[in-house]
Each structure stands twice: as C-alpha cells, then as structure tokens.
Amino acid sequence: METLFSVLIGIFFASAIYLMLSKHTVRILLGFAILGNAVNLLLFTAGRLTREVPPIIPLAADVLPEGAANPxxxxxxxxxxxxxxxxFAFLLVLTYRGYQxxxxxxxxxxxxxxPKDEPLPPLGY
Known part of the structure; x- marks a missing residue:
C-alpha cells in the first residue's frame, strides 16, 4: 500500500511542478494546490499506513508499540x-486582482x- 502511495505522491509532485512552470496564473494556482496535497499525502505516508494495530495506545506505554501509527x-x-x-485563498485573490x-x-x-487609469511614475527620484 505504501508503494502505491509513493507512486501517487510522485505523480502529484510531477504534475504540480509542471503546472507551476506554466505562464498562466490559474495553472500556477492549481499547481500550488496539488503541491500542497502532495506534501500532505507524503506526511500521511511517512506516519505508516497500518490497519492491523488500532491507533489507541495504552497509558502505561512509554513508546509506540510496534506497528502503531504515529499521531x-x-x-x-x-x-x-x-x-x-x-x-491558496490569498493567491486566488491576488491573481483575480491582477487580472482585474x-x-x-x-x-x-x-x-x-x-495598470489602467494610472500615470507612470517619474523616471528620476
């Protein structure tokens, strides 16, 4: 199962980088969203994917039992x-304002x- 998630994470990272290299800001925004999901999935996979051991740890345990998921x-x-x-919301508003x-x-x-209706700044300081 972790191998499948690793491949999926690689696909997410590759597609995110491809989209962020685009010239259109909407594609760049989608690339950032996919990149965030890829990082979340990477963190989730790093915490071990197990179904055998419940995530409830007894109070007497000092360390995680073998095979338990890391919280x-x-x-x-x-x-x-x-x-x-x-x-993403900040970038979306910034992109919309830039488009306007x-x-x-x-x-x-x-x-x-x-920018429309705005004079150019003077050349000298």
Whole structure:
C-alpha cells in the first residue's frame, strides 16, 4: 500500500511542478494546490499506513508499540491543510486582482501591461 502511495505522491509532485512552470496564473494556482496535497499525502505516508494495530495506545506505554501509527504526522497534516487553504485563498485573490488591473492572466503579458487609469511614475527620484 505504501508503494502505491509513493507512486501517487510522485505523480502529484510531477504534475504540480509542471503546472507551476506554466505562464498562466490559474495553472500556477492549481499547481500550488496539488503541491500542497502532495506534501500532505507524503506526511500521511511517512506516519505508516497500518490497519492491523488500532491507533489507541495504552497509558502505561512509554513508546509506540510496534506497528502503531504515529499521531504526529496526522497533526502536521491538519495544520498543513489550514495553512495551504489560506495560502491558496490569498493567491486566488491576488491573481483575480491582477487580472482585474491588467486584463490578462499570462505572466509574460503581465510584465508588459500597464495598470489602467494610472500615470507612470517619474523616471528620476
């Protein structure tokens, strides 16, 4: 099962990097979202995937019993989900605002575009 998840994580990372290298900001945003999911899945897989041992650990145990799932990666995933959602929402608003101002979502055209109804700054300081 961990091998299947490892292959899936590799596919997620590859597709995220491919999308982030695009010139269109919507594809870049989707790449960031897929990258966040790939990292979450990587943390989940690092915490061991077992069905045999329940995740309940007795109070007398000082260390994790053999084969028990580690709860730390699961806590990290919950935190990462919140952070990646807020980061994605910020990037989405930033992209939408850039599209409103410049009229394009192509990053090459954004470099050449000028904001509407705004004079250019003076050349000297």
């Amino acid at each position: 730390l990666p699961q806590a990290l995933i919950l935190t990462a989900i919140v952070i990646s959602f807020s980061f 101002e410049l009229g394009t979502d192509n990053t090459d055209e954004m470099r050449l575009a000028e």
